[in-house]
Amino acid sequence: MTGVDLLWTAVKVVAAIVLFGLNIAGLLGWVERKQSAVMQDRIGANRADIFGITILGLFHPIADALKMLTKEDFVPKGVHKPLHGLAPIISLGAGMFCLAALPYGGAVTFAGRVWDLQPIASSMGVPLVLAALAFGVHGIVMAGFASGSNYGLLGGLRGAAQMIAYEVCLASALAGALFLYGTLDLQQAVLWQAHHVWGVLVQPLAFILFLTAGAAITKRTPFDLPEGESEIIGYHVEYSGMKFGMFLMTDFFESIVVCGLITALFLGGWAIPGVDLLAMGAAGGATALIAAVLMLASFTVKVLLLLFLLMQIRWTLPRFRFDQLLDLGWKNLLPLTLVNFLVTVWGVYLWR
Amino acid sequence: MAMTEGTGPAAPVMGKGSMTVRVVERPKRTFATQIFLIEVWKGLGVTFRHLFVNLARHALRALGITGQPGAVTIQYPEDPAVLGKRARTRHRLLKREDGAPRCTACLLCETICPAKCIRITAENAPDAMVEKRAKTFDIDLGMCIFCGYCAEACPVDAIHMDANEVEISSYSRKDMIWNMAELLGDAPKVPGGTA
Ligand code: SF4
Ligand code: SF4
Numbered sequence: 001m002t003g004v005d006l007l008w009t010a011v012k013v014v015a016a017i018v019l020f021g022l023n024i025a026g027l028l029g030w031v032e033r034k035q036s037a038v039m040q041d042r043i044g045a046n047r048a049d050i051f052g053i054t055i056l057g058l059f060h061p062i063a064d065a066l067k068m069l070t071k072e073d074f075v076p077k078g079v080h081k082p083l084h085g086l087a088p089i090i091s092l093g094a095g096m097f098c099l100a101a102l103p104y105g106g107a108v109t110f111a112g113r114v115w116d117l118q119p120i121a122s123s124m125g126v127p128l129v130l131a132a133l134a135f136g137v138h139g140i141v142m143a144g145f146a147s148g149s150n151y152g153l154l155g156g157l158r159g160a161a162q163m164i165a166y167e168v169c170l171a172s173a174l175a176g177a178l179f180l181y182g183t184l185d186l187q188q189a190v191l192w193q194a195h196h197v198w199g200v201l202v203q204p205l206a207f208i209l210f211l212t213a214g215a216a217i218t219k220r221t222p223f224d225l226p227e228g229e230s231e232i233i234g235y236h237v238e239y240s241g242m243k244f245g246m247f248l249m250t251d252f253f254e255s256i257v258v259c260g261l262i263t264a265l266f267l268g269g270w271a272i273p274g275v276d277l278l279a280m281g282a283a284g285g286a287t288a289l290i291a292a293v294l295m296l297a298s299f300t301v302k303v304l305l306l307l308f309l310l311m312q313i314r315w316t317l318p319r320f321r322f323d324q325l326l327d328l329g330w331k332n333l334l335p336l337t338l339v340n341f342l343v344t345v346w347g348v349y350l351w352r
Numbered sequence: 353m354a355m356t357e358g359t360g361p362a363a364p365v366m367g368k369g370s371m372t373v374r375v376v377e378r379p380k381r382t383f384a385t386q387i388f389l390i391e392v393w394k395g396l397g398v399t400f401r402h403l404f405v406n407l408a409r410h411a412l413r414a415l416g417i418t419g420q421p422g423a424v425t426i427q428y429p430e431d432p433a434v435l436g437k438r439a440r441t442r443h444r445l446l447k448r449e450d451g452a453p454r455c456t457a458c459l460l461c462e463t464i465c466p467a468k469c470i471r472i473t474a475e476n477a478p479d480a481m482v483e484k485r486a487k488t489f490d491i492d493l494g495m496c497i498f499c500g501y502c503a504e505a506c507p508v509d510a511i512h513m514d515a516n517e518v519e520i521s522s523y524s525r526k527d528m529i530w531n532m533a534e535l536l537g538d539a540p541k542v543p544g545g546t547a
Contacts, residue, residue, distance in 0.1 A: 038402075039400075039402045040402070041402065312396060312403070313392070316392075316399045328388075
């Protein structure tokens with residue numbers, strides 16, 4: 001690795017987390033308020049203003065961030081201090097790592113050098129991201145355990161049970177698709193789709209299963225039992241200030257990561273049908289720059305549309321009961337993912 | 353769940369039409385409902401319809417074309433609060449035709465008030481037919497629970513809760529106490545004034 005490579009990787013990682021992750025997370029805070037308001041015939045938060053300008057309440061996420069940064073970070077008596085502090089860092093860190101491993105674009109030749117637009121490229125991309133997503137649950141269990149509060153512990157345990165149930169479905173839903181693509185590399189999966197056909201068309205069942213399990217992984221309604229805002233508050237009940245903000249941000253990051261994964265594995269990633277972005281990127285000069293912009297834009301738009309859908313689901317469905325949740329995961333989703341895998345393997349075998 | 357026949361001699365005999373029974377069918381758990389997906393999309397259809405219809409209405413309004421509003425929200429401090437015709441709001445003391453307060457200081461309202469927030473002192477009235485009248489009449493709105501018992505208890509219809517005013521908050525507990533002149537409408541309520 002040369003110095004330029006290292007620098008470029010650092011730039012990409014920071015850009016993925018700050019430009020992509022933080023911006024969309026902030027935007028999601030606004031979308032969450034406004035979308036729920038409009039579909040419930042309300043107006044939504046519109047009061048935060050700077051010199052009387054409100055621009056549809058877009059300043060509310062900024063006000064939120066300021067509030068969390070300036071609030072007292074209260075640590076109650078009886079918590080396990082080191083773990084209490086470590087938990088949100090683990091959760092957020094796992095989310096950040098996943099963000100950095102998404103394929104935002106392919107390779108682009110510019111100024112005599114090939115620039116890869118994926119921050120952390122790895123031939124084991126999919127398992128890596130899934131593992132990091134699963135690692136995030138440690139933060140939740142740790143938070144619940146360290147809080148010294150029964151509500152927090154309940155939330156943490158629920159989170160653990162839910163995560164285990166749906167992590168399995170998440171991975172096995174992908175089995176069929178990955179068998180088809182013949183790779184574990186996110187970038188290669190996107191390339192396969194760019195050359196053949198979008199994954200959602202050949203693996204529709206896996207798409208739906210992955211979407212469902214992904215929604216469960218992000219711990220948002222209808223799967224928000226670890227939080228359970230209306231009853232136990234959940235694993236972050238003893239958190240305040242920016243530590244709470246980190247948990248909140250993790251939720252948004254995980255939503256973005258799941259939508260990014262769906263985009264990369266089922267919706268063609270950065271590819272645009274009918275436009276050969278790879279050839280454009282290899283052409284160099286201004287064409288390559290345009291290709292890079294198109295790749296990033298295509299990926300972002302797809303992620304945003306998915307987030308819109310997830311947000312709509314979040315505000316439409318009521319929460320599951322816990323036994324229903326586990327039933328859905330273990331008894332329905334998991335067998336279906338296995339059936340999907342078997343059918344795919346058979347199909348490929350017969351087709352060859 | 354039809355009415356059961358009398359099971360013993362003690363069972364009451366229901367005359368025809370004395371009670372109507374409506375049988376509510378439980379929704380069947382069919383395969384279509386149990387795979388969730390169809391039902392989820394039906395629900396999403398409702399919320400998506402609301403979302404896009406409301407967005408279109410907001411957009412039309414923003415363009416200056418008036419139509420139905422996209423939200424039922426009342427932007428309260430800017431737009432006036434909409435009170436029902438029979439809304440129970442701040443108390444008001446009423447006057448007789450000759451301008452004297454109707455209240456005869458019978459203390460019924462003070463007695464019934466569950467929050468114990470009415471304080472009345474009585475004095476002799478110049479009118480021999482009335483005998484008594486209120487010298488002071490204070491209501492501590494900070495303690496009032498707006499139950500309306502005082503207005504109901506009054507035998508001479510001297511106190512109403514229809515001032516149609518809901519903005520009665522203030523920065524001190526003392527300012528929440530309204531005296532007789534203020535309740536009669538003879539003096540404006542001034543924050544930090546006499547109470
Ligand atoms: S409304 Fe009820 S609480 Fe208020 S002054 Fe009248 S009786 Fe007392
Ligand atoms: S019940 Fe009526 S008349 Fe009697 S003290 Fe109260 S307001 Fe006056």
